[in-house]
Amino acid sequence: MSHIKMLCEARTGLNTPKRTMASHIVGYPRMGPKRELKFALESFWDGKSSAEDLQKVAADLRASIWKQMAGAGIKYIPSNTFSYYDQVLDATATLGAVPPRYGYSDGEIGFDIYFSMARGNASVPAMEMTKWFDTNYHFIVPELGPDVKFTYASHKAVNEYKEAKALGVDTIPVLIGPVSYLLLSKPAKGVDKNFSLLSLLPKVLSVYKEVVADLKAAGASWIQFDEPTLALDLEPHKLQAFTEAYAELESSLSGLNVLVETYFADIPAEAYKTLTGLKGVTAYGFDLVRGTQTLGLIKSGFPSGKYLFAGVVDGRNIWANDLAASTSILVDLQGIVGKDKLVVSTSCSLLHTAVDLVNETKLDDEIKSWLAFAAQKIVEVNALAKALSGAKDEAFFSANAAALASRKSSPRVTNEAVQKAAAALKGSDHRRATNVSARLDAQQKKLNLPILPTTTIGSFPQTVELRRVRREYKANKISEEEYVKLIKEEIKKVVELQEELDIDVLVHGEPERNDMVEYFGEQLSGFAFTVNGWVQSYGSRCVKPPIIYGDVSRPKPMTVFWSSAAQSMTKRPMKGMLTGPVTILNWSFVRNDQPRSETTYQIALAIKDEVEDLEKAGINVIQIDEAALREGLPLRKSEQAHYLDWAVHAFRITNVGVKDTTQIHTHMCYSNFNDIIHSIIDMDADVITIENSRSDEKLLSVFREGVKYGAGIGPGVYDIHSPRIPPTEEIADRINKMLAVLEKNILWVNPDCGLKTRKYTEVKPALTNMVAATKLIRNQL
Numbered sequence: 001m002s003h004i005k006m007l008c009e010a011r012t013g014l015n016t017p018k019r020t021m022a023s024h025i026v027g028y029p030r031m032g033p034k035r036e037l038k039f040a041l042e043s044f045w046d047g048k049s050s051a052e053d054l055q056k057v058a059a060d061l062r063a064s065i066w067k068q069m070a071g072a073g074i075k076y077i078p079s080n081t082f083s084y085y086d087q088v089l090d091a092t093a094t095l096g097a098v099p100p101r102y103g104y105s106d107g108e109i110g111f112d113i114y115f116s117m118a119r120g121n122a123s124v125p126a127m128e129m130t131k132w133f134d135t136n137y138h139f140i141v142p143e144l145g146p147d148v149k150f151t152y153a154s155h156k157a158v159n160e161y162k163e164a165k166a167l168g169v170d171t172i173p174v175l176i177g178p179v180s181y182l183l184l185s186k187p188a189k190g191v192d193k194n195f196s197l198l199s200l201l202p203k204v205l206s207v208y209k210e211v212v213a214d215l216k217a218a219g220a221s222w223i224q225f226d227e228p229t230l231a232l233d234l235e236p237h238k239l240q241a242f243t244e245a246y247a248e249l250e251s252s253l254s255g256l257n258v259l260v261e262t263y264f265a266d267i268p269a270e271a272y273k274t275l276t277g278l279k280g281v282t283a284y285g286f287d288l289v290r291g292t293q294t295l296g297l298i299k300s301g302f303p304s305g306k307y308l309f310a311g312v313v314d315g316r317n318i319w320a321n322d323l324a325a326s327t328s329i330l331v332d333l334q335g336i337v338g339k340d341k342l343v344v345s346t347s348c349s350l351l352h353t354a355v356d357l358v359n360e361t362k363l364d365d366e367i368k369s370w371l372a373f374a375a376q377k378i379v380e381v382n383a384l385a386k387a388l389s390g391a392k393d394e395a396f397f398s399a400n401a402a403a404l405a406s407r408k409s410s411p412r413v414t415n416e417a418v419q420k421a422a423a424a425l426k427g428s429d430h431r432r433a434t435n436v437s438a439r440l441d442a443q444q445k446k447l448n449l450p451i452l453p454t455t456t457i458g459s460f461p462q463t464v465e466l467r468r469v470r471r472e473y474k475a476n477k478i479s480e481e482e483y484v485k486l487i488k489e490e491i492k493k494v495v496e497l498q499e500e501l502d503i504d505v506l507v508h509g510e511p512e513r514n515d516m517v518e519y520f521g522e523q524l525s526g527f528a529f530t531v532n533g534w535v536q537s538y539g540s541r542c543v544k545p546p547i548i549y550g551d552v553s554r555p556k557p558m559t560v561f562w563s564s565a566a567q568s569m570t571k572r573p574m575k576g577m578l579t580g581p582v583t584i585l586n587w588s589f590v591r592n593d594q595p596r597s598e599t600t601y602q603i604a605l606a607i608k609d610e611v612e613d614l615e616k617a618g619i620n621v622i623q624i625d626e627a628a629l630r631e632g633l634p635l636r637k638s639e640q641a642h643y644l645d646w647a648v649h650a651f652r653i654t655n656v657g658v659k660d661t662t663q664i665h666t667h668m669c670y671s672n673f674n675d676i677i678h679s680i681i682d683m684d685a686d687v688i689t690i691e692n693s694r695s696d697e698k699l700l701s702v703f704r705e706g707v708k709y710g711a712g713i714g715p716g717v718y719d720i721h722s723p724r725i726p727p728t729e730e731i732a733d734r735i736n737k738m739l740a741v742l743e744k745n746i747l748w749v750n751p752d753c754g755l756k757t758r759k760y761t762e763v764k765p766a767l768t769n770m771v772a773a774t775k776l777i778r779n780q781l
C-alpha cells in the first residue's frame with residue numbers, strides 16, 4: 001500500500017483494523033541476560049542448590065522470554081527452545097534413546113539420567129559432544145543402534161507448551177525434526193559403523209506421533225520441526241527419508257499447521273524440491289541471511305497456499321538489521337506467496353547471538369547504535385512485520401537508517417591504509433621462498449634439537465591466584481609494575497618447570513592471557529568488547545566473542561615484551577605464541593559490511609607485523625594457533641574450496657616475511673582434518689601440532705593412505721581434556737604407532753592442546769611421563 005493511501009485512511013478514519021503481518025522467532029538464548037541459567041546449573045551440579053531451585057530459575061527465564069516476545073508483538077513464539085543442556089539431548093530424552101551405560105529403565109527421564117548423559121558421572125563418561133553445524137555451539141551426539149528401544153520418555157515439549165499457555169502465551173512448540181535427529185546421530189559403540197541410522201526412522205516416528213498427539217491435545221495449533229540438515233549436500237536416499245518421514249507423519253499432523261525450519265546455509269535445489277513437496281507440511285522457514293541463493297529458488301517456484309517464514313534478521317551476528325533492505329526482500333516475497341502467507345522471522349535460532357544490549361554498560365553509544373542482540377532482534381522482526389502491513393514505525397525506521405549511515409561513514413570503521421594494504425594482497429600469492437625441507441634443515445642447524453623433540457601447546461595451568469592478579473590489574477587495584485613482576489614470576493616458574501622436565505622447546509605459559517582471541521582483540525584496533533555478550537558454547541559454558549567493527553590494525557607490539565622476557569630466562573628455544581587470523585575471525589562477531597576474507601587479511605597483516613617483531617627480538621620459534629580454521633568451513637561443499645583458499649592464504653601471509661631459520665609452528669585442536677589435509681599442507685608451516693589422542697586411527701589413517709607430509713608434525717600423545725595421568729607405556733605406544741606411519745625425523749611429541757584447564761598436580765606427572773616415553777623411544781631408534 002502506498003504511503004499516501006495509508007495517510008489518507010488514517011486521516012479519514014476509514015481505516016479498518018488491519019492484521020499485522022505475522023512474525024516469528026526460530027529460537028531464543030536460554031542462558032539469560034546475565035547467564036542466570038549457567039550459575040543455577042553449576043550451583044546445582046556442585047550440590048549447592050536443589051533441583052527445585054534450578055527449576056525455578058529456568059521457569060523464570062522461560063516466562064520472561066515468552067512475555068518479552070508477546071509484549072513485542074511476535075505472533076509465533078517458540079516453546080521448547082529452552083534447554084537445561086542441549087536441544088538434541090532433549091530430543092534423545094524425549095525418544096528415551098538413553099545409552100545402556102546410564103542405567104535407565106523406564107519412566108520420565110529426570111535430571112539424574114539427563115545430566116549423566118550430558119556430563120558423565122563418577123562411573124560412566126559423558127556422551128560425545130560435537131559442533132552444531134558451523135557454529136560454536138556443541139550438541140550431544142545421539143548414540144543409536146538396532147537395539148535401541150524408543151519410548152516417549154520426556155514430556156518436556158508439551159510441558160513447556162502448557163506452561164506458556166498458563167501464562168497466557170500460545171506458543172509454537174519446537175522439535176528437532178526426526179530426519180535431522182537421525183542424520184546427526186552416530187552408531188553406538190559396538191554397533192557396525194555402517195549401520196543405517198535412517199533404518200530407525202519408523203521407530204523414531206512412532207514416538208514423534210505420540211508427542212504430536214500430546215501437543216495437539218494440549219491445544220497447539222502449530223508445530224515447528226527444525227530440519228537444518230536440509231541445508232547440507234545430502235545424498236538422494238537421505239532426501240528420500242524426509243519424504244517418507246513426513247508422509248508417515250501426515251495423518252498425525254492433520255489439523256495442525258506444520259513449519260519445517262531450515263537454517264545456516266542455502267538450501268540446495270534438490271533439497272528445496274524435497275522440502276516443498278513434503279506431505280503434511282504447511283510452512284517452510286529459510287535462512288535468508290546466509291542463504292543468498294534461496295531467494296532465487298523461492299522466486300522460481302513456491303507451492304501455493306503454503307506459508308513462507310522469511311529469515312531476514314540475522315541470528316548469528318550482533319549487527320542491527322538493515323530494515324530498508326529487509327523490507328524490500330519481504331515486499332518481493334510478498335508478491336510471490338501473498339500477504340497472509342508471509343511471516344517475518346529470524347535466520348536461525350537467536351541462540352547464536354548475544355542476549356540483550358541493555359546490559360552493555362561499557363560500549364559507547366555510537367557502537368551501541370549499530371548493534372542488535374537477541375532482545376533487539378525481536379523488536380526488529382516485529383517492526384518489519386508491522387511495516388509490511390502498512391503500519392510502519394517511521395521513527396524506528398529512521399533511527400535504524402541513521403545508525404546504518406553512521407556506521408558506514410564513521411572514521412572509526414575505516415582506515416584507508418589498512419584497506420589498501422589488504423586489497424593489495426588479493427590476487428597475488430604469498431609463500432616462503434625456500435621449501436619446507438630446506439627450511440627445516442636450516443632451523444635444525446640453529447636449534448639443534450634432539451630427535452622427537454618435545455614441546456607443549458602454550459598455556460600452563462591458570463590458577464585462581466593468577467586470575468586474581470589479572471583481574472586486579474584490570475581493575476587498577478595493582479600497579480603495572482607489580483603486575484609485570486607477578487607475571488614474570490609466573491613465567492619463571494613455568495620455564496623452570498619445563499627445564500626440570502627436560503622439555504626441548506619451551507613456552508612461557510600464557511599467564512597474561514584470559515582468552516586466546518580476546519587477548520589480541522584488546523590490543524588491536526577495530527575491536528570492541530561487551531560485558532555480557534555471552535553465547536552458549538555447550539552446557540553451562542559460554543563464550544564472549546569480541547566484536548570486529550572496523551578495519552583492523554596493530555598500534556604496537558602485543559607479545560614481544562613477554563616472549564622476550566621468557567626467552568631471557570632460558571637457553572632453550574622459547575616459542576612465541578600468537579593466535580592466527582582465521583581463528584581470531586571465526587571466534588569473533590565479525591563485520592557484515594565486507595567479505596570475511598577481507599577482515600581476515602587485515603588481521604593477517606597485523607599478525608605479520610607481530611611475527612616479524614618477535615623474530616627481531618630473537619625469538620626463533622613462533623607458533624601461530626589456528627584452532628578454529630576448520631570451524632569456518634562452509635556447510636555447502638561448493639563454497640569450501642574458496643574458503644580454504646583465502647583462509648590458508650591469510651595464514652601464510654602472517655609468516656611469509658621470516659627467515660628460513662625461524663621456525664613457524666601452528667596448532668589445531670580437532671582431529672577430523674582428513675578431508676582438509678591438503679589445505680593444511682598448503683599452510684606451509686614448519687611444524688603442526690594437532691589433537692589426536694582421542695582418535696588415533698582417524699588422524700593417522702590419512703598418512704597411512706599415502707598422503708605425504710614433509711613438515712614437522714606433533715599429533716597429541718595424550719588427552720588434556722581429562723584429569724587422567726597417561727602412563728609412560730601408553731604414551732610410548734602412541735609414539736610407536738605414529739612412527740609406523742610418519743618419518744622419525746619429522747615427528748614431534750606434545751600433548752593434544754594447551755594445559756590451562758588442568759591442575760599442576762595433573763600436568764607435572766603427565767609431562768614427566770611424556771618426556772620419559774620420548775626418551776624410551778629415542779633410545780630404541
Ligand code: GLN
Pocket residue numbers: 457458459510516577625627667668669753754755756
Ligand atoms: N596456545 C593455546 C593454548 O595453549 C592454544 C589453545 C587452543 O588451541 N584452543 O592454550
Ligand code: ZN
Pocket residue numbers: 457627667668669752753754
Ligand atoms: Zn588446541
